[in-house]
Amino acid sequence: MILKVEHRTLFAYSRPIYETATEVRLHPDSSQNSSQRCSSFTLDIEHTPTIFEYTDFYGNKVHHFNILQSHDRVSILATSIIETGKGTPLSSDNEAILLMDFSAESRFVHFDPAIREFTSSFSPKMPPLALGEAICRKIHDSFIYEPGVTDVHSTSAVVMALGRGVCQDFAHIMLAACRSLQIPARYVSGYLFGGSTPLGHDEASHAWCEIYGGPETGWVGMDPTHSSLFVDERYIKIGSGRDYADVPPVRGTWKGNAEETLSVSVKLTAIS
Secondary structure: OEEEEEEEEEEEEEEEEOEEEEEEOOOOOOOOOOOOEEEEEEEEEOOOOOOEEEEOOOOOEEEEEEEOOOEEEEEEEEEEEEEOOOOOOOOOOOHHHHHHHOOOOOOOOOOOHHHHHHOOOOOOOOOHHHHHHHHHHHHHHHOEEOOOOOOOOOOHHHHHHHOEEOHHHHHHHHHHHHHHOOOOEEEEEEEEOOOOOOOOOOOOOEEEEEEEOOOOOOEEEEOOOOOOOEOOOOEEEEEEEOOHHHOOOEEEEEEOOOOEEEEEEEEEEEOO
């Protein structure tokens, strides 16, 4: 598929602030190991600041900018055109080093007693992808999709206690379950054409997981939010990391005495 993504972020302030420093992770994955291809990417930012970019430790492209003059809003529009693939990237040369990070606890992924109990029926001797699929299915069947009960700071332990949440929460549960059974797994940020929610709306960014099947198989995408479970050509990958903290779409700080309001809208269109 060829898809167009328009991702708009608006920060509004109750009174003028005088400095903003922002990082943006919205460029679709375009590494040589990716199954997708980004043919076009533009970043339009209000106040026209100078935009810099770098590649972070996990291979994600990051744009960053400062706005030093007084302002009471910042609008960010990222527009991409992507030719999607089947969702299964190849392995890279430095995989052995990264696998250590993707096998351990992290900021939002905890090996708490509830996770241990949740995975007690699974055998770590199962093939990695079969085990990942079984865990993915159990999360989809066991948890309730309900916006508003969690936030971006909720850990896997919090979600386990609630038994409900959104795609980010389900991804964190899956990471905790897989890693606790010694299966490397990483968090993926991106989009899903035709449904970032189970109701089938392209309302926001989406999140899922990639399970490491070995050097020949590479990483395989699995999505516990949707019953199809496996990632396919409807998915657009932005980046990956240990958990949400490594790949937030927009992150920043500002100086001033004001209240901040954030609004985000995402529009996906099929070109072909």
